[in-house]
Amino acid sequence: MADTATPNVIRRADYAPPAFLIDTVALEFDLLPERTVVKNTMRVRRNPDASRAAHLELMGEQLEFVSATLDGQPFANAHAHEHGLVLDNVPENFELTLTSICNPAANTTLSGLYVSSGNFFTQCEAEGFRRITYFLDRPDVMATYTVTLRASKADYPVLLSNGNLLEEGDLPDGRHFARWEDPFRKPSYLFALVAGKLVALEERVKTGSGKEKLLQVWVEPHDLDKTRHAMDSLIHSIRWDEERFGLELDLDRFMIVAVSDFNMGAMENKGLNIFNTKYVLANPETATDTDFANIEAVVGHEYFHNWTGNRVTCRDWFQLSLKEGLTVFRDQEFSADMAGGETDGSDEAARATKRIEDVRVLRQMQFAEDAGPMAHPVRPESYVEINNFYTMTVYEKGSEVVRMYQTLFGREGFRKGMDLYFKRHDGQAVTCDDFRHALADANGRDLAQFERWYSQAGTPRVSVRTRYDAAQQRYSVTLAQGYGEAAPAARETQKGPLLIPFAIGLIGKDGKDLPLQLESEAQASDSTTRVLEFTQTEQTFTFVNVEQEPLPSLLRNFSAPVIVEYDYSADQLAFLLAHDSDPFNRWEAGQRLATRELLTLAGRAASGAELQLDDSVAAAFARVLTDESLSPAFRELALMLPSEAYLAEQMAESNPAAVHAARQFVRKRLANALKDDWLKIYEQHRTPGPYEATPAAAGHRALKNLALSYLTELDDPAETVRLASAQYDAANNMTDRAAALSVLLNASAANGGSAEAQHALDDFYRRFEKEPLVIDKWFALQATQRGSAQRPVIDVVRKLMTHPAFNLKNPNRARSLIFSFCAANPAQFHAEDGSGYAFWADQVIALDAINPQVAARLARSLELWRRFTPTLREGMRAALEKVASQVKSRDVREIVEKALA
Numbered sequence: 001m002a003d004t005a006t007p008n009v010i011r012r013a014d015y016a017p018p019a020f021l022i023d024t025v026a027l028e029f030d031l032l033p034e035r036t037v038v039k040n041t042m043r044v045r046r047n048p049d050a051s052r053a054a055h056l057e058l059m060g061e062q063l064e065f066v067s068a069t070l071d072g073q074p075f076a077n078a079h080a081h082e083h084g085l086v087l088d089n090v091p092e093n094f095e096l097t098l099t100s101i102c103n104p105a106a107n108t109t110l111s112g113l114y115v116s117s118g119n120f121f122t123q124c125e126a127e128g129f130r131r132i133t134y135f136l137d138r139p140d141v142m143a144t145y146t147v148t149l150r151a152s153k154a155d156y157p158v159l160l161s162n163g164n165l166l167e168e169g170d171l172p173d174g175r176h177f178a179r180w181e182d183p184f185r186k187p188s189y190l191f192a193l194v195a196g197k198l199v200a201l202e203e204r205v206k207t208g209s210g211k212e213k214l215l216q217v218w219v220e221p222h223d224l225d226k227t228r229h230a231m232d233s234l235i236h237s238i239r240w241d242e243e244r245f246g247l248e249l250d251l252d253r254f255m256i257v258a259v260s261d262f263n264m265g266a267m268e269n270k271g272l273n274i275f276n277t278k279y280v281l282a283n284p285e286t287a288t289d290t291d292f293a294n295i296e297a298v299v300g301h302e303y304f305h306n307w308t309g310n311r312v313t314c315r316d317w318f319q320l321s322l323k324e325g326l327t328v329f330r331d332q333e334f335s336a337d338m339a340g341g342e343t344d345g346s347d348e349a350a351r352a353t354k355r356i357e358d359v360r361v362l363r364q365m366q367f368a369e370d371a372g373p374m375a376h377p378v379r380p381e382s383y384v385e386i387n388n389f390y391t392m393t394v395y396e397k398g399s400e401v402v403r404m405y406q407t408l409f410g411r412e413g414f415r416k417g418m419d420l421y422f423k424r425h426d427g428q429a430v431t432c433d434d435f436r437h438a439l440a441d442a443n444g445r446d447l448a449q450f451e452r453w454y455s456q457a458g459t460p461r462v463s464v465r466t467r468y469d470a471a472q473q474r475y476s477v478t479l480a481q482g483y484g485e486a487a488p489a490a491r492e493t494q495k496g497p498l499l500i501p502f503a504i505g506l507i508g509k510d511g512k513d514l515p516l517q518l519e520s521e522a523q524a525s526d527s528t529t530r531v532l533e534f535t536q537t538e539q540t541f542t543f544v545n546v547e548q549e550p551l552p553s554l555l556r557n558f559s560a561p562v563i564v565e566y567d568y569s570a571d572q573l574a575f576l577l578a579h580d581s582d583p584f585n586r587w588e589a590g591q592r593l594a595t596r597e598l599l600t601l602a603g604r605a606a607s608g609a610e611l612q613l614d615d616s617v618a619a620a621f622a623r624v625l626t627d628e629s630l631s632p633a634f635r636e637l638a639l640m641l642p643s644e645a646y647l648a649e650q651m652a653e654s655n656p657a658a659v660h661a662a663r664q665f666v667r668k669r670l671a672n673a674l675k676d677d678w679l680k681i682y683e684q685h686r687t688p689g690p691y692e693a694t695p696a697a698a699g700h701r702a703l704k705n706l707a708l709s710y711l712t713e714l715d716d717p718a719e720t721v722r723l724a725s726a727q728y729d730a731a732n733n734m735t736d737r738a739a740a741l742s743v744l745l746n747a748s749a750a751n752g753g754s755a756e757a758q759h760a761l762d763d764f765y766r767r768f769e770k771e772p773l774v775i776d777k778w779f780a781l782q783a784t785q786r787g788s789a790q791r792p793v794i795d796v797v798r799k800l801m802t803h804p805a806f807n808l809k810n811p812n813r814a815r816s817l818i819f820s821f822c823a824a825n826p827a828q829f830h831a832e833d834g835s836g837y838a839f840w841a842d843q844v845i846a847l848d849a850i851n852p853q854v855a856a857r858l859a860r861s862l863e864l865w866r867r868f869t870p871t872l873r874e875g876m877r878a879a880l881e882k883v884a885s886q887v888k889s890r891d892v893r894e895i896v897e898k899a900l901a
C-alpha cells in the first residue's frame with residue numbers, strides 16, 4: 001500500500017449503521033501454518049434500519065481470495081482488492097460462502113491468525129478478524145458462530161474455539177476435527193480459535209443457580225505447574241461477579257489459553273480467553289508478588305468482560321471505554337475486595353492499598369497522556385488507527401468515570417444502574433450514552449452534565465480556598481475548576497464545568513474527624529466524609545457548627561480524576577500523614593510533601609546549587625517507617641518516593657538528570673539518617689518458611705525489600721551487599737530473589753560493576769534459562785538499572801540486543817529490554833548525548849516492519865518531547881523526524897505525526 005501520505009481519519013460523527021447484517025456464520029478451517037484455507041458461510045440480509053447500498057462491501061486484509069458462492073451458485077460479481085471484497089447486485093437475503101487463504105506462519109503482527117511456538121492462535125480485537133476471512137468486521141454486526149477446525153492430529157492434538165464442543169473425531173491421513181458452537185450472538189472481534197500441543201488444568205464448579213461448569217487453563221505441557229493461581233483467580237472472579245453484581249457465567253465451559261507471543265495483556269474472546277503467558281503462569285520460584293496480583297486482576301478483567309463487553313458490547317470503537325472503563329473498574333473493585341478479606345472485602349486499609357496503586361498509575365501515565373499530543377477524551381472523536389486508542393485514558397480514566405457514578409449513588413445505586421443497563425441492553429451493541437442513561441434513570445437523576453467526562457480531554461484542576469469564621473463557627477470551602485494550561489489536543493474539547501464528586505472531611509486539632517453539617521442541613525450527618533457535588537466553575541460550600549478551625553482532607557479516596565491545588569504547609573501535610581482517617585489521603589499527604597521537596601531539589605540540581613533536605617520531611621518519613629499501627633503494605637507505599645517520570649513531568653521544564661540527582665539525594669539522606677530503622681525493618685519483616693501469596697505476606701516482603709533498596713544508598717554499602725547476596729542465595733521465591741538482584745546491580749553501578757552483582761546475574765540466567773518470563777525479568781532488571789559515567793546503561797542494552805536469548809519478534813522480550821530502557825529508565829534514556837534517542841529510533845523502525853502495534857507503543861515514549869530542556873528537546877525532535885521519514889505503518893505514523901504537529 002502506497003497511499004499512506006495522509007492517513008484516513010475515522011470520525012465518531014460519521015457513524016452510520018451497517019447496510020447489511022450477518023446473522024449466522026459457519027467457519028471451516030483447514031489449518032496449515034503457511035497456507036490455511038478458510039471457508040466462511042454466512043446468512044446475510046439487508047439492514048432494514050440503514051439506507052440502501054448498491055454493493056456489499058466486506059473487509060479483508062492479507063487474504064488470498066479463492067471463490068464466492070451465493071445461495072449455492074458460483075457468484076461472479078465478487079471483486080477482491082487490497083482492503084476487502086466488493087459484491088455487486090446481491091439480493092435482500094442470502095447465503096454467501098467465501099473461501100480464502102491466509103499465511104499464519106508469516107504473520108508477525110500477532111493480529112488475525114498466527115503461529116506461536118508451533119501452535120495456532122487468533123487475536124481479533126479490534127480489526128483482526130478481517131485478516132482471517134472477509135467480513136463486516138465491526139462490532140455492531142453480531143452473529144452466532146459455528147466453527148469446524150481440521151488439522152494434523154499429531155501436530156495439533158487440541159482444537160479449541162468459542163462456546164461448546166459439539167463434536168470431534170478422526171479424519172483420513174492422520175487428521176482430525178472438532179466442531180464448536182457459540183450460542184450467543186457476538187461481534188467478530190470476540191471470535192477465537194486455538195490449535196496445538198497444549199494441556200489443561202481443569203476444575204468443575206457450581207454457579208449460584210446450581211449449574212455445573214467446566215473451567216480449563218490451557219498451557220504448554222512444561223507450564224502446567226504454573227496454572228494453579230490463574231485457576232484460583234478465575235474461580236474467585238466467578239464468585240465475586242455473582243455476589244457483587246448478580247452476574248452468572250452463561251456458558252457450560254470457560255477456557256483460558258496462555259500464549260507467549262501476544263501484543264497486550266489478554267483478550268476476552270467469548271468462552272475462550274487468550275492470555276499473554278505473563279498474566280497466567282506463576283509459581284513462587286518464577287513469579288513475584290506483583291505478578292501474582294496482576295494475574296488475579298487480568299483473569300478477573302477478562303472474565304468480567306463476559307458481561308461488560310460481550311453480552312453487552314460496543315456499537316463502534318469510539319465507545320471502547322463502555323467496555324474497558326467499566327471492566328477496569330470492576331477488576332479494580334474485585335482486587336480491592338480480595339485484598340480486603342475474601343468474604344466481604346471490609347478491611348478498608350487493605351482496600352486502600354489497591355486504590356493507591358491504581359491512582360499512582362493513573363497519575364503517572366494517564367495524566368501524562370492528557371498533557372501531550374495524544375490527549376483525547378474517554379470517548380474519542382476521531383482516530384487514524386484504533387489500536388492506538390487502547391489507552392490509559394480509555395481504560396484508567398474511563399474506570400475513574402465509572403467509579404464516580406458509584407461515588408455519587410453509592411454501591412446500591414450503582415448496582416441498580418447496572419441491573420437496568422443489562423435489562424435494557426443484553427444482547428445489544430450500545431454506546432456510552434446508553435450506559436449513562438441507565439445509571440441516571442435507575443437513580444432518578446439527570447446526568448446531562450456528567451456527559452462532559454466523556455467528551456472533554458485534559459486533566460481538570462480544582463483549586464481550593466478555605467475560610468474559618470471563629471465567631472460564627474462557619475467553615476467555607478470554595479472550589480474552582482478549570483484545566484490550566486492544557487495541551488492543544490485537549491483544549492479543543494473543553495466546553496464547560498464538570499460534575500465533580502468531591503469527597504471531603506474536616507480534621508480537628510486532635511487528629512480526629514469533625515462532624516459535618518452543611519448550612520442547608522438541620523443536623524450533622526453520621527459520616528465524617530461528605531461527597532460535595534461540585535457542578536459550577538466556582539462554588540462555595542459552607543459547614544456550620546464547626547467548633548475549631550479544621551484542617552481539610554480534600555478529595556478523599558481520590559473521588560474524581562482531578563488535580564487538587566491547595567496551599568498546605570509542610571506541617572499540615574505531616575499532620576495529615578499522621579492522622580487522616582482516610583488512608584488514601586494519608587498516603588497522598590506524604591506524596592505531596594515528598595513531591596514538593598523533590599521538585600525544589602530538582603530545581604536546585606538543575607542550576608548546580610547545593611542540595612539540602614528539610615529535617616521535618618525526614619522526620620515525617622521516619623514516623624511512618626516506625627508506626628506499627630500501619631500495615632507493612634501501606635508503609636511501603638508511603639515510603640516509596642514518587643517516580644522519576646512523574647517528577648520530571650511536574651517540572652516546568654522536564655530535566656530527568658536533575659530529577660534523578662534530587663531523588664537519589666533524598667534516598668541517600670533517608671538511608672543514612674534512618675539506617676538503624678531500615679535495618680530493623682529489614683530483619684522484622686522477613687517471611688521465613690514456605691512462600692505464601694497472601695496480601696499480608698506480600699506486604700512484609702515489599703516493606704523488607706524497600707528497606708534493602710534504601711540501604712543501597714548508604715555511604716558504605718558493603719553490609720547491604722552482604723545482605724542482598726545472602727537474600728539472593730537463600731530466596732525461595734522470585735519476589736525476594738529479583739529484589740536482591742536489583743539491589744546488587746544498583747549497588748554495583750557506583751563502583752562500575754561488582755563481583756557479587758555479576759555472580760548473581762549469571763546465576764539467575766542459568767537457573768531460569770528455560771523460563772522465558774523470568775529471562776524477561778533478567779533483561780528488564782539490567783535495562784532499568786542505575787548507570788554510571790564509566791558504564792552508561794545504553795552500552796549494556798546494546799550488548800544485550802545481541803544476546804542469543806534476545807528476540808525482537810517476541811513482544812514480551814522486546815518490552816523487557818527496549819521498553820524498559822526507553823520508558824522506565826529516564827535518567828539513562830535521556831542522556832545528553834542523544835544516544836538513547838538514536839537507539840529508540842532504530843528500534844521503532846525495526847519493529848515497524850515486524851509488528852506495528854508494538855512499534856506504535858514504543859513510539860509513544862517521546863511524545864512529551866516539547867516539555868524537556870532545549871538540548872533534549874532537539875535530540876528528540878531529530879529522532880522523531882527520522883522515524884517519521886522511514887516508518888510505513890498507519891500505527892506509528894499516527895503517533896509520530898501527532899507528536900511533531
Ligand code: TRP
Nearest residue numbers: 123125126263264265266267268
Ligand atoms: N480487550 C482486551 C482487554 O482489555 C485488550 C485488547 C485489545 C487486546 N486489543 C488487543 C489484547 C489486541 C491483545 C491484542 O482485555
Ligand code: ZN
Nearest residue numbers: 301305324327
Ligand atoms: Zn478489557
